[in-house]
Amino acid sequence: MSSAGKKAFLASLDVFELEEFWEMPDVFIKDRLRIGEQRARVLEVLGDSMYDPNNPTAPGSMYPGDRAIVDLDDVLPTPPGVFAVHDGIGVVIRIVETIPHSKPPKLRLSSRNPRYATHECETHEAGIVGRIKAKVSMLV
Template structure:
């Protein structure tokens, strides 16, 4: 069991404990007297060395020792949320109702709109293969034909919002100023200001370039699913 605890990262331990207690991020932040952004940064894996005084207050709110949050070795009041099957459990990834276009783009009004169709992936796959934080993943459906044959109209994609750097090149979801699109991005070497090349895998569509400030990269596409 200790080996499992030690292999789980701090943001995973805190998220599992918050979920076990039936609390929200707002509850934890309010009772600990910290900003919600402080808690969110930990849960998203962005804050690897948070302020220890604030983290101690959070540990008190979720009824664990600070050492447990940091290393997994400390005491937990009640049942430990990190079980022997933790890595084999499935984790829910939020599905958002926006549909990135692979043509001219689709305007996004509510990027966080839920459809009630969360997808479930094995935690170990997300951690070991994708090396991603579940809270920063989103599932979307794509539309259009400009990314054929890589992506088909109606494919489901998994987007890592922690990966917004187009180097190395890959397929990303981005807002190009006109709408939300799924495209292949390449950094243009030696460009000043920095530029990105936006490419459709379907040769019928011409590539185009923008400065990095003209595009809002939502995240890198890490997986896709398709109905036969």
Template sequence: MFILCSNPLTQSDQSYFILLYPQPLGENMTAHHTLADRLRARADQLGLSPAHVAEMAGVNRSFVYDILRGRSTRPGIEKLREVAAVLKVDRDWLIHGIGDVDGTPPFIDNPDEAFVAIAHASPRPSMGGGAVVVEDRDTPGRAYHFRRSWIKHSLKANPAQLRIMHVDGDSMAPTLLSGDAVLVDMTRKTPNPPGIFVLDDGMGLVAKRLEHLPGSEPPAVRVISDNPLYSPYERTVDEINIVGRIRWFAREI
């Protein structure tokens, strides 16, 4: 289960928190396909009969056949997890069409709805220190998959310029908590409008809210922690290196 946010920009509006399970990106990629459709298509793709799937998953054959025949639309989650493991897919992909599939998915309704993998950047931004980000698409770590159309139309971003990072510390609480995954757009480096950015502030890599200081000479920004226990501070633009704007986050609960 995840708490997700597509636009964590304003301090005053806390209504952007949305509880979604398990559909973090909106409507299903395979919206007109059912659980039975996905199970059948994936088993066929792997050359497995329903009986083989049941045997390998350690469940009764009736569990699988009832799903395929439409008799069971809300099967047991734990058993379905075992079936998903046999089929080498996320359980959530079987249920909703969202999640990881080992290799090529058995079908995609619309090529524009294909998922695109966003790589990790390392190290993670700390809310109290850290090292400068290494922009490496081959950085170890699980890739996150997003609908290409969501990135194109909602974020208006280039997938090649997006990175997944994780945060440490509590200085951005309650907006960002330690362990949150954040999606960073490295093409957006200007705090206009104000927002939450990953930056090197001269003492390390941090996730902070930035506001441009009008009329400042040289140009400067205010670096703000959402946690009131941490005081804001100011930096000139020459004293910081903005890695990118945080566009989205996910939190496992």
């Protein structure tokens, strides 16, 4: 199924159900993104939570229809970053950071869009699926 120099890249809209296969060069997945063998997933970005309408071209913004490439092995939010998180209903994309010196350890989950509230939870409640390592966007 996979040609030489390519890696089967599993794509899933909800991380748990296989929707399709993507093929991307090993040099991109393994070497550039540093994602382990068969540990990458692609999520479709839904909604407007990951861009700020007051600054829509800010670096790192994600728009509906973009695809986020997730590293399932990178689930520790140190350093902080953008993660796929299971919120109890489905998988969402959020900025996740630790709250320093909190006891028990806590995380802050936020969106780029100021319209959405920031949420704090204990680390074991976060449901981190994996770190977003890259995105694929349409230019039109």
